[in-house]
Amino acid sequence: MTRKVRLLALLGGSAVIVVLVLLFLALALSGSTVEEFSRPPGESRAPALPGSDDSRIEVTGSPVPRWEAPWLKAQRAEARRAQAQEQAAAQRAVAERAVAERAVAERAEAERAEDAERALAELTRRRSPQFKQAPVGPVHENFAVVRTLFASDRGLTSRADEKPVFGSTADRVRYGYCDISIPRDHRLGEIERPSLRKLQFWEAPDKHVSILETRLTSKHELFAEVRRLTNKGSGASFVFVHGYNVSFEDAARRTAQIAYDLGFDGAPMFYSWPSRASEAAYTIDEQSMEWAEGNLRAFLDDYLSLPDTRRVFLIAHSMGSRGLAGAVLGLLRDKPAHKEKLAQIILAAPDIDARVFKRDIAPALKMNGRQTTIYASSEDRALQLSKKVHGYPRLGDSGPGLVVLPGIETVDATGVDTSLLGHSYFAERRTVLSDIFYIVKTGKPASERFGLRQVASPTGPYWQFAQ
Numbered sequence: 001m002t003r004k005v006r007l008l009a010l011l012g013g014s015a016v017i018v019v020l021v022l023l024f025l026a027l028a029l030s031g032s033t034v035e036e037f038s039r040p041p042g043e044s045r046a047p048a049l050p051g052s053d054d055s056r057i058e059v060t061g062s063p064v065p066r067w068e069a070p071w072l073k074a075q076r077a078e079a080r081r082a083q084a085q086e087q088a089a090a091q092r093a094v095a096e097r098a099v100a101e102r103a104v105a106e107r108a109e110a111e112r113a114e115d116a117e118r119a120l121a122e123l124t125r126r127r128s129p130q131f132k133q134a135p136v137g138p139v140h141e142n143f144a145v146v147r148t149l150f151a152s153d154r155g156l157t158s159r160a161d162e163k164p165v166f167g168s169t170a171d172r173v174r175y176g177y178c179d180i181s182i183p184r185d186h187r188l189g190e191i192e193r194p195s196l197r198k199l200q201f202w203e204a205p206d207k208h209v210s211i212l213e214t215r216l217t218s219k220h221e222l223f224a225e226v227r228r229l230t231n232k233g234s235g236a237s238f239v240f241v242h243g244y245n246v247s248f249e250d251a252a253r254r255t256a257q258i259a260y261d262l263g264f265d266g267a268p269m270f271y272s273w274p275s276r277a278s279e280a281a282y283t284i285d286e287q288s289m290e291w292a293e294g295n296l297r298a299f300l301d302d303y304l305s306l307p308d309t310r311r312v313f314l315i316a317h318s319m320g321s322r323g324l325a326g327a328v329l330g331l332l333r334d335k336p337a338h339k340e341k342l343a344q345i346i347l348a349a350p351d352i353d354a355r356v357f358k359r360d361i362a363p364a365l366k367m368n369g370r371q372t373t374i375y376a377s378s379e380d381r382a383l384q385l386s387k388k389v390h391g392y393p394r395l396g397d398s399g400p401g402l403v404v405l406p407g408i409e410t411v412d413a414t415g416v417d418t419s420l421l422g423h424s425y426f427a428e429r430r431t432v433l434s435d436i437f438y439i440v441k442t443g444k445p446a447s448e449r450f451g452l453r454q455v456a457s458p459t460g461p462y463w464q465f466a467q
Contacts, residue, residue, distance in 0.1 A: 108448070141206075142183065142184045142205075142206035143181045143182060143183045143184060143205045143206045144181070144182045144184075144260065145179050145180070145181055145182075145212065146179070146180050146181075146182055146256040146259055146260050146268070147177055147178070147179050147180075147225075147229075147268075148177065148178050148180060148252055148255045148256050148259065148268050148269070148270060149175075149176075149177045149222060149225060149226060149229075149267060149268065149269045149270075150175070150176055150177065150178065150251075150252065150255075150269065150270050150271070150272060151173055151174070151175050151222070151269070151271050151272075151299045152166055152173065152174055152248060152271065152272040152273070153170060153171055153172065153173045153174075153272075153273060153274065153292050153295045154166040154167060154168065154169065154170070154171060154174075154248055154272055154273070154274045155167050155168075155169035155170065155171035155274070156171070156174075163214060164176070164214050164215070164216050165214075166247075166248035166272065167274075168247075168274050168275060168276045168277060168288075169274055170274045170288060170291055170292070171274075173295050173298075173299060174216055175216070175217050175218065175219050175221070175222040176214065176215050176216040176217045176222065177214075177215055177217065177222070177225060178211055178212075178213065178214045178215075178252040178256070179211075179212045179213045180209060180210065180211055180212065180252060180253060180256035181205035181206075181208070181209065181210045181212055182209060182256065182257070182260045183205070183206050183207050183208065183209070184206065186209070186257075186260070188261050188433065189257075189261060189433050190257075191209045191253050191254065191257050192207060192208045192209050193208055193209070194207075194208060209253045209256065209257060211249060211252055211253065214252075219302070223302075223303075223306055225267075226267045226269070226303075226306060226308060226309065227306070227308040229266060229267035230266055230267050230308045230309065230310070231308060233265035233266040233267075234265045234266050234311075235266065235308075235310045235311055236264070236265070236266035236267075236310070236311040236312075236313065236343070236440070237266045237267035237268070237269060237309055237311070237312055237313070238258075238259075238264065238266070238267075238268060238269065238312070238313040238314070238315055238440070239269045239270065239271060239300070239303065239312065239313075239314055239315070240254070240255050240258065240268075240269070240270040240271070240315045240316070240317075241270070241271050241273070241296065241314075241315070241316040241317070241320035241321075241323060241324045242254065242270065242272060242273075242275070242317055242318075242320050243275075243316075243317040243318025243319045243320045243321070243349070243351065243382070244275060244282060244285045244286075244289075244318050244319040244351065244382055245275060245276075245277055245278060245279055245281070245282075245285065245382070246272075246275050246277060247275070247277035248272045250277070251270050251272045252270065252272075254270075255268055255269075255270040256268070258315070258433075258436075261433055261437075262433070262436065262437050262440055262441075263437075264440065266311075267309075269303075271296055271299060273288060273289055273292035273295075273296070273320070273323065274288045274291075274292065275288060275289075275319075276288070282382075282385060282386070282389060283389065285319060286319065289319050289320070289322060289323045290323075292323055293323045293326045293327055294327075296323050296324065296327045297326075297327035297328075297330055297331050300314075300327055300328070300331055300338075301331055301335065301338070304331075304338040304341050304342075305338075309341055310341060311341070311343040312341050312342055312343060313343050313344050313345075313346065313439075313440055314328065314342065314344070314345045314346065315346045315348070315436075316345075316346070316347055316348070316350070317348045317349060318348070318349050318350070318351050318382055318383075318396075319351045319382075319386075321347040321348070321349075321350035321351060321352055321395070321396075322350070322351055322352050324345075324347075325347070325350075325352060325357070325361050326361075328342075328345065328365075329360070329361055329364050329365075332364065333364065343371075343443065344371050344372070344373065344439055344440075344443070345365065345371070345372045345373070346372075346373050346375075346436060346439065347372065347373070347374050347375070347395070347396075348375045348396075348432070349375065349376070349377060349380045349382070349383060349396040350374060350376075350394070350395040350396045351382065351383060351386050351394055351395075351396060352394065352395040352396075353390065353392055353393075353394065353395070354392070354393040354394060354395045354397065354401065354403050355392060355393075357395045357403065358403065358405065362405050362407075362408060365407075365408065366405075366406070366407035366408065371409070371443075371445070372407075372408045372409070373408075373409045373410075373411065373439065373446070374395065374396070374403065374408060374409070374410045374411065375396075375411050375413045375432060376395070376396045376397060376398040376402055376403070376410060376411070376412055376413060376414070377396065377398055377412070377413045377414045378397060378398040378399045378414045379414055379415075380396055383396045383397060398412045398413075398414045399414070402457070402462060404457055404459040404460045404461070404462045405459075405460070406460060409445065409446045409462075409463065410462040410463065411432075411435065411446065411452065411462070411463045411464070411465070412455070412462060412463065412464045413431075413432055413465065415465070431451065431465045432465075434451065435449060435451065435452065435465075438450070446463045451465060451466055452464065452465060452466060453465075453466045
């Protein structure tokens with residue numbers, strides 16, 4: 001009996017062993033692990049560590065189950081903690097950079113505001129009763145005197161023994177200077193003239209911007225006066241080229257007003273070409289400007305060759321921009337050394353074919369490294385007239401046709417309250433004149449000048465006056 005019991009026990013134990021072996025093989029063939037069988041129902045399997053396979057090991061093509069060691073679990077947890085710490089550090093770095101960039105922007109804005117306050121103080125300094133010395137000439141009791149130098153290829157209408165009076169015919173280039181009064185109560189950007197409404201029938205130096213004297217000189221004498229004014233001041237000078245529908249006298253007054261309002265400490269110069277000074281003479285003025293371009297180029301060549309002209313600002317208005325651009329283009333092509341003396345080229349309401357400027361002029365200006373600023377306005381009536389005459393967009397147009405090019409700063413002056421045919425906004429609005437003031441005084445680009453805001457466009461950024 002005992003022998004039977006032992007035999008049955010042996011058979012039973014063998015059967016249990018066989019069952020366990022079969023179960024183990026079944027688990028292996030199904031790709032599962034004991035861990036999965038011990039996992040509570042509904043609980044998903046933990047994700048594998050990147051780059052590893054914790055489910056099984058391939059041995060001779062057959063999957064073999066593998067138990068996960070406790071140290072491996074700890075390593076995974078440590079990797080997750082390290083990843084979370086790296087993400088937190090990256091987020092902190094981004095936040096710190098944003099704070100730093102805000103601080104830099106705030107400091108830059110504060111510096112621009114300080115520049116604006118200093119500029120305003122300098123512009124208004126001469127209005128105070130304590131002001132005794134004008135920056136560009138002597139001061140009388142109720143007015144200052146500004147000496148403006150000129151070169152002009154207009155013909156004379158006066159006799160040789162009389163005060164020189166320039167007309168609208170073309171002639172050889174003559175040189176000289178004008179002494180012009182600026183009244184004590186002069187308003188920035190304006191040219192005060194006699195008014196019938198105020199019962200003013202003649203000019204008075206203490207009330208109006210008046211030409212006190214016009215005198216012809218030789219070229220040598222003129223350049224000696226340039227030397228005197230530049231060496232007495234900052235070493236800077238500007239040459240202003242007027243636009244369509246402007247007389248010699250108006251160009252002289254405008255130059256004096258710009259010099260006075262800018263507090264310009266140097267030599268103010270203007271080039272007067274034979275405009276008819278008539279609104280109806282647009283096409284005649286075009287021919288006159290084309291004729292004068294060669295004379296203007298020769299004058300600029302002589303002027304930039306002077307050892308005393310170290311920082312020269314070229315400012316052109318309207319149709320004068322066309323002659324100046326052509327003259328500078330040819331001059332820098334033949335004598336590239338002159339570019340070292342050009343501090344800035346300013347084109348206000350430029351009456352130039354926009355296509356020609358993009359194709360021919362802009363590449364040359366950028367190649368020579370000269371900073372150029374364009375002031376444009378869709379409300380400029382002379383440019384509207386020019387567009388009707390030519391049928392093509394002008395460089396001074398704003399709106400959809402605004403010209404924005406790399407290396408050239410474009411300022412949209414639309415919205416400025418214009419006068420004189422809506423055409424002389426560049427010197428009759430404090431915003432534009434103040435911006436030119438910053439250019440002349442500091443040489444800063446538009447991104448650093450106070451009062452301008454950047455506007456994005458498909459062709460690049462341009463600038464508008466902040467409201």
